Amino acid sequence: MSGAHLLVLEGDGIGPEIVAGTRTVLDTCDAAFGLGLSFETAEIGFAAHRSVGTTIPDPVIAAARGADGVILGPVSHNEYPPVAEGGLNPSGVLRKALDLYANIRPALTPEGLGGSARAVDLVTVRENTEGFYADRNMFEGPGEFRPDPDLALAIRKISRRACRRIAEAAFALAEARPARHVTAVHKANVLRISDGLFLEECRAVSEAHPAIAYDEVLMDAMAAHLVRDAGRYDVIVTTNMYGDILSDLAAELSGSLGLAGSLNAGEEHAMAQAQHGSAPDIAGQGRANPVSLIASAAMLLDWLAQRGTLPAGAEAAAAIRAGIAAAIAEPGTRTPDLGGTGTTTALAQAVAGYVADTAPRTGG
Numbered sequence: 001m002s003g004a005h006l007l008v009l010e011g012d013g014i015g016p017e018i019v020a021g022t023r024t025v026l027d028t029c030d031a032a033f034g035l036g037l038s039f040e041t042a043e044i045g046f047a048a049h050r051s052v053g054t055t056i057p058d059p060v061i062a063a064a065r066g067a068d069g070v071i072l073g074p075v076s077h078n079e080y081p082p083v084a085e086g087g088l089n090p091s092g093v094l095r096k097a098l099d100l101y102a103n104i105r106p107a108l109t110p111e112g113l114g115g116s117a118r119a120v121d122l123v124t125v126r127e128n129t130e131g132f133y134a135d136r137n138m139f140e141g142p143g144e145f146r147p148d149p150d151l152a153l154a155i156r157k158i159s160r161r162a163c164r165r166i167a168e169a170a171f172a173l174a175e176a177r178p179a180r181h182v183t184a185v186h187k188a189n190v191l192r193i194s195d196g197l198f199l200e201e202c203r204a205v206s207e208a209h210p211a212i213a214y215d216e217v218l219m220d221a222m223a224a225h226l227v228r229d230a231g232r233y234d235v236i237v238t239t240n241m242y243g244d245i246l247s248d249l250a251a252e253l254s255g256s257l258g259l260a261g262s263l264n265a266g267e268e269h270a271m272a273q274a275q276h277g278s279a280p281d282i283a284g285q286g287r288a289n290p291v292s293l294i295a296s297a298a299m300l301l302d303w304l305a306q307r308g309t310l311p312a313g314a315e316a317a318a319a320i321r322a323g324i325a326a327a328i329a330e331p332g333t334r335t336p337d338l339g340g341t342g343t344t345t346a347l348a349q350a351v352a353g354y355v356a357d358t359a360p361r362t363g364g
Helices: 015-032 044-054 057-066 090-097 160-175 196-207 221-231 241-253 292-304 315-327 344-356
Strands: 004-009 039-042 067-070 103-108 121-127 142-150 151-154 179-187 214-218 234-239 263-265 270-273
Touching: 004 015, 015 039, 015 292, 015 315, 015 344, 039 057, 039 090, 057 214, 067 090, 067 292, 090 270, 103 241, 103 270, 103 292, 121 160, 121 221, 121 241, 160 179, 160 196, 160 234, 179 196, 179 241, 196 214, 196 263, 214 221, 221 234, 221 241, 234 241, 270 292, 292 315, 292 344, 315 344
Parallel strands: 004 039, 004 067, 067 270, 121 234, 179 214, 179 234
Antiparallel strands: 103 121, 103 263, 142 151, 263 270
16 A cells, blocks of 8 residues: 655744645645555754754654655754754754755746746756765764864865765756756866866766756856846756755746745655745744745655655645646735735645645545
8 A cells, every 4th residue: 555654843933834834735635646644743943952952853863764754844043052052953964864965956937926037947956965064074073163263164075976976866857857958066166176076977977868968067157147047057966055055046036935845855765845944033923935845745745756655646746736836826825925915824725725626536
């Protein structure tokens, strides 16, 4: 019998609200497509720190390893206490613990929203386990240190293995897209050794995929090119920090960061995570846009379908995406960040309602 067990982590700020909206949509998909989903919840973030003194308890990491997938609400890690006092970034910890090496971030201009000069349809494939993000670079101990009061150092790690597998993930994704084009973004003109190693692996993988167009662009030039015409790009592959920056830029150019899905994927695990932060300034007001996390959950269903864990997952994911497009086409359903008057709950219910009205009744 098919089915999937998902660990749900609400996070901080608007996390509980957008997670609740995502659950509304997933519960509807479960009934409409007979997915056989089951859910487990656990505390992270400030709630966990108050309870047990750490923002990401060891039992939560164990539960994530045992689940078929994870849904992670946004976290306020910048406001956490020091790491020595339990203030770990749950996102970074889970990415490292589950070896979620590929962060897949689509940017797609939705129909009916307006506001974009040119249509955007690209995907950033971001290496997720090393690079400039020092919290992911060490087996033990921090990747940043301060030898004296006036000097701070950080270690950037670039490994051949990580570069090879993120390049392979990008080319595999490009194989399934109409444009079939990969662009590697780098700064090898100054980071000649480390970004040079990244490009070595991208070029090697490119040679194994002759049907996929391949080019390379400097990081600073890429930022300018995206602003000028993001529609010319298809799949962007890059290292950790570059990918974080460029994917946010692409998402905003495509319509809104609040619409941008994000999947952290590895060989054995995957985690759906909204691309944006926890927005504590609007928490509890019913104004938060749940679409980014809902779209991320759809990506998780696709990943589970590709693995054979959830045969109807791809069909359910397609229904979610169609529901999102239908819901945000209506100004009365859109949340205020999209220029609408809707609420978090109303937008999620509109997506769920579309799924319920259009999907075949195979379950529930």
